[in-house]
Amino acid sequence: MERMAILGSRGQLGRDLCPILAGEVFPLSRTEADLENSQITLATLDSLKPSLVVNCAAFNLVDKAEAEPEASYRVNAWGLKPLAMWCAQNNARLVHFSTDYVFGLDATRSNPYFETDLPGPVSQYGSSKLAGEFMVRTHCPNHLIIRTCGLYGLWGTGGKGGNFVETMLRLAAQGKPLRVVADQICTPSYTCDVAQAAAQLIQSPCTGIFHLTNSGECSWYEFAAEIFRQAGVLANLMAITSAEFCAPAKRPSYSVLNSSRLQESQVPPLRPWRHALAAYLQERKNRPN
Secondary structure, three states: OOEEEEEOOOOHHHHHHHHHOOOEEEEOOOOOOEOOEHHHHHHHHHHHOOOEEEEOOOOOOHHHHHHOHHHHHHHHHHOHHHHHHHHHHOOOEEEEEEEHHHOOOOOOOOOOEOOOOOOOOOOHHHHHHHHHHHHHHHHOOOEEEEEEOOEEOOOOOOOOOOOHHHHHHHHHHOOOOEEEEOOOEEOOEEHHHHHHHHHHHHOOOOOEEEEOOOEOOEEHHHHHHHHHHHHOOOOOEEEEOHHHHOOOOOOOOEOOEOOHHHHHHOOOOOOEHHHHHHHHHHHHHHOOO
């Protein structure tokens, strides 16, 4: 039975992934595996001796990374070097989750990115995640990098304190006007779906880079409008431009990921994002208070 160590196990993706992995799973908290403290992390791995290490941990505060780039690089890039080296030295496979934000430099892009397309991030966060991919690829030949996009899940996110769906519903319930950007196109993805497909990839012999999102594409404004339509909520929603929103970090104007490489591993495409949202909203109703 394969022994698996999961970093970032208490995040929204990690909590959906851990229960469905086949093997002996060790969900690690930040006190047991901290990418900013390699001594702690490597001591834990030495004691567990896993044959597979999955990294779901990240510094994902995109705007904060602009003001504190060193913080995002410590977690998303430099912390991965000793992790990757440990995996290589101990014949362990390393699975690392990355992001669509490694793209975005091509402002004229309008067709989904393939795994082989040249990255070009437009933010400190995206740059730190791309640097992390290079660390994994350089120091651990037996690796699997899974890029995903716009994650939302029932567990929310510890660092961010929620997800986009919950934020929209909360603000609408407060009667606040909502200004959401309509010129950033991506694919919001349900962590339950991403975890199910990722588990199949993890338990296959696949290596290299894979893109993994729900199907289709939309703007954040279209996503917000669909949230309110499916939830039956009347909201004061207005479409704005990224320039009007004026966030500290620049986002890609188009960062949809092509997931066709999944066919190589016989993992079926994920359902359309609207169907995934409907499933999330239904699961949210069934969730114990």
